[in-house]
Amino acid sequence: MSEKSLTFEYCDKLVQDFEDVIERPIVGNSSTYYTGVDLGTAYIVLAVLDENYRPVAGAYRNASVVRDGMVVDYIGAVRIVRELKQEIEEKLGTELIYAAAAIPPGTEGLDSGAIKNVVQSAGFELTNLLDEPTAANEALKIQNGAVIDIGGGTTGISILKDGKVIYVADEPTGGTHFSLVVSGAYGMSFEAADSYKRDYSNHKELLPVLKPVVEKVSSIINNHVNGYDVKEISLVGGTCCLEGIEKIIENKTGIYTHKPKNPMFVTPLGIALSCTKEIIE
Template identity: 40%
Template sequence: MLVIDEIVNDETAVSAPEKWQVGIDLGTADIQTVVVDGDGEPIAAFLDWADVVRDGVVVDYVGACRLVREQLAKVERKLGVTVERAVTSYPPGTDPRISINVVESAGIEVSDVVDEPCSVAALLEITDGAVVDVGGGTTGTAIIAEGQLVASEDEPSGGRHVSLTIAGGLGVSIEEAEQHKRCSQDDPMVAAMAKPVVEKMADIVAGHIQAHQPSNIYLTGGGTLIAGFSDVFRRAFPHITIVELSKALYLTPLAIASYGLSGKGDK
């Protein structure tokens, strides 16, 4: 996990290990393909910022299919392999076939499909707590108790909603607002604009966990990188430990790929 941000979009050829697994994450703000070796270490990763999925629904099917094919072609060139199968994911509460159809359009088999926060919980071996995955369009929560999935829910509110708020506040395009959002750590005004949207996300999570009250909430997904995100959650949940996960932007696709190592997605 420590090296994944160093190899993103690096097409330098390397030798493929004996065992490897591909994971494909169709996000609202980006599409990512990650390959891990048999020990779960990332060996290839490709990311394209794209507006092809909204609130768990593919709104640009042709564009999504094209990006997946292009990323898989890069994987094959980098590793000198032929990709025949991959694991993919879906936001909780949406139809897994949406993601499956896009991946299968690239001519490969979907060996397994998992909801996004559950994949992160499995990777981190979380046995008790709530994993909150904030993507570009949705906020998903997986509640784990005694090693078992208790509930998994998802609602439309994510990084894109922050971008829309920034675009309105600054009077700029959504594309320029995205750039401001990614620099929110350096701009207190942008962080202040984002705060009400993050508070809405906290309200969503409060509804998700109301019947369970976990002792820990684990934050992941690119949406959690917004300045002040964890502080809002700490104020909203003063009696729950808020855990910020490193490499949040890449953690979900890494978890998706790793999910296949012990399941049907084995290479």
């Protein structure tokens, strides 16, 4: 089996294990639990790993507390994170102490303080704060290539060489724009369009409608990888759940494009993998 296949196998198994423990948490005697807190535009996800960094529990909730990568409802964000934390704690029968979080690349000076405060106000000790595509690569384990995180509000680009991030960027195009296109095409409210877009049974019908937006994302990717020797793209983020999105991006960029199993969970798992017991002051 090729190194590339082994890499994707690791990530896909990690996601599969996480999906399993969301439904059936693993209650054990781990000495430490590490939590990844992913504050997304569409969803807030908490991924919990044991002392050996294996998934043991998780929870997520649809939310509108973040817009274009920025926290717009601080109180709401704290409330949801705290409720998800308590929900998992009750299932595991223990307190979750340590957490890591992530922000869109290039926004450190704009919103890192808000996200840090949300996590801490929800009752966690924050141990790491990194950009989203870099966090995703903790699960992807890409050595050379680009990690593209298409979230609800933005598309994050992270280029890696020899396992190190050498370039990051963030562009304001994401799932919100997909929903706006569906809303206009079908004469639906934004909320109805957003729900329609999330239904996998509608994806085959929606792909031609959304193709121009996916091609715009592809152009964004092309603009940022230009000048770098990128031979592989890995897609993460909830918006990448759209079936067939990887084929359009590969055709427009001319770069091999991989989409892991349920890309919505790759970043929160990567965040959890970056969690330690070294508290950020």
